[in-house]
């Protein structure tokens with residue numbers, strides 16, 4: 001139940017030198033662990049479960065930037081939309097439409113990343129390449145989803161020890177990111193976040209152009 005401060009310091013150095021953001025993934029971990037990192041300066045935290053996020057948001061300091069990194073059900077968008085800093089896992093048009101609708105009601109643009117399916121595994125959510133480019137076009141060119149701010153892309157590599165494969169998957173995601181950045185209208189937008197890299201693959205992710213890594217177990221220890 002305590003934080004690996006040494007790992008935190010080295011991750012902070014690494015992300016600073018790569019111009020990347022470190023999101024500390026605190027899912028399943030107690031408030032005390034979040035507070036411990038908060039007290040040494042961390043402000044960006046990631047959560048996977050809506051109920052847990054709501055509780056932590058209520059109980060912890062209000063200047064924490066909460067990142068929702070899990071699979072989000074459409075009917076739960078309205079619960080987190082008022083305060084969430086960035087929703088990473090937008091993996092369907094249906095979810096994007098719902099976020100847009102909730103954003104309209106709240107009269108704000110909700111920050112989102114489109115999740116791209118890059119892993120070989122069947123279980124990981126996300127758009128495929130054609131779908132994500134299509135969605136980016138309808139947003140940037142046709143002006144759809146006006147109450148959403150699409151800030152970039154998110155992806156998860158396969159869970160494997162094969163570093164070559166992880167690298168290939170991250171390179172795929174980076175190349176889609178680059179391709180979308182060529183769409184007219186993207187240049188003056190805030191499309192600049194490439195969220196990729198976790199405890200076991202963040203080094204490869206940063207080498208492949210990640211601008212945001214999501215680190216849980218390396219900071220907070222293994223989860224049950």
Ligand SMILES: *Cc1c(COP(=O)(O)O)cnc(C)c1O
Nearest residue numbers: 025069198199200214215216217
């Ligand atoms: C749990 C989780 C993480 C953190 O994973 P670790 O391997 O503990 O660093 C990052 N991203 C997503 C989407 C997660 O669900």
